Amino acid sequence: MVESDAGTPRERYRAQVQEEIKAHAWGQIRSAGASALSLSAIAKRMGLSGPALYRYFAGRDELITALVRDAYRSLADAVRLQAEAGADLPALARVLRGWALADPQRYFLVYGTPVPGYEAPEDTTAIAAEIMAVLLDAGAAAAPVASAPSALEVHLAEHRAWDGGHPAPPSALRLALAFWTRLTGVLSLELAGHFAGMGFDPEQLYEAEVRALTGR
């Protein structure tokens, strides 16, 4: 993806090999899921012998962590890019769905089953905050004019440690949150195959949820 021109030749080579390892890892994950990711298999396909990869990633977990970070990063970039182009909430919703459908396993690396012990590294929480900031921007632009705040809006107004200093009104906090939970709800079920055989078109459900969020 990113041609890293900086640094010494060795650093450039190292970064290039790391990218190649991740590319093969994505191939495996796309076809058989993250649990089937095998360092040995990657090494074999790269013409290397197993332990060579440990020069580039301390272990399987560190490779997966890097993949999670890249997945998160690509989502944040996609969303931020559209937002900077002036996209409103419905447009952002379509970006989210497009990103998810383009690679379901990448989506699940971000929003799928967590490993009980696993603690997300600092930078991924920063990326999550970045996504939330975009949603808050768009939510503040779309939030309805003040009526009597709901019980949830009162609660959110009192617990907005996550807003990153964003001056969004309580209704925007609630809107951004609902946007996030409702759309990932549809996407998670759709991508996990829970709609299979039900006959309806998931996209229509998704779009209806978007309309419901933005006031019909």
Place this chain on the structure above:
Amino acid sequence: MVESDAGTPRERYRAQVQEEIKAHAWGQIRSAGASALSLSAIAKRMGLSGPALYRYFAGRDELITALVRDAYRSLADAVRLQAEAGADLPALARVLRGWALADPQRYFLVYGTPVPGYEAPEDTTAIAAEIMAVLLDAGAAAAPVASAPSALEVHLAEHRAWDGGHPAPPSALRLALAFWTRLTGVLSLELAGHFAGMGFDPEQLYEAEVRALTGR
């Protein structure tokens, strides 16, 4: 869970050992996730030697499939039990959340990351239909009186292969579907830890979604 008194002594013993294996499997899954499930480790803790377990489950996949089926079954039972006691949608929502919080990894075995190749066995889709039927019952009871049907409701009315012959109106189809997607949306994010550090109480968000579904 179920004391199986039926069958020959051998069949009873076999069923009992199978249950014991699954109990140990749940222990492992609870503490380290499904990917960490190890037949060898289970055998060791049962005082058996590895291959003995293959008399009871053809392999790791078959054991996991059995666990998924049990998890699905326990959710369907919990939901149906409440529905038969006359529970409305908000009460069913609380059952769902209680079931999910009681064992997050069990929830993720049903609604978490799917394995790309994996095809759900016939009986789990039957259980899914059973859950859907309960939601349709409750949805039909709570659905608003007919107004102009939305675009989604028209679409659902034309693609209701999944309703199992339930005579629910389009608005009830839409309500049951939204109930399912919105609440699993909140639960999946909450249980995966995506709300960690945000400060607000996930239950208040959940209850607000329930209120929004049932008309404030």
Place this chain on the structure above:
DNA sequence: CGCAATGAGTTAGAACCTATAACGGAAGCA
């Protein structure tokens, strides 16, 4: 330019894992 330091890649091997094969023996049953 030359030489030491750095680091990439190798093989060997330990400790796991799933899964199969072949065997011994106990339990059920006629």
Place this chain on the structure above:
DNA sequence: TGCTTCCGTTATAGGTTCTAACTCATTGCG
């Protein structure tokens, strides 16, 4: 009693992650 069924064993093959110890090319400094 004797036969059949099936449980549990050990042995084994082949897979995985990961560490250790070694070779050797490349880099960069004096």
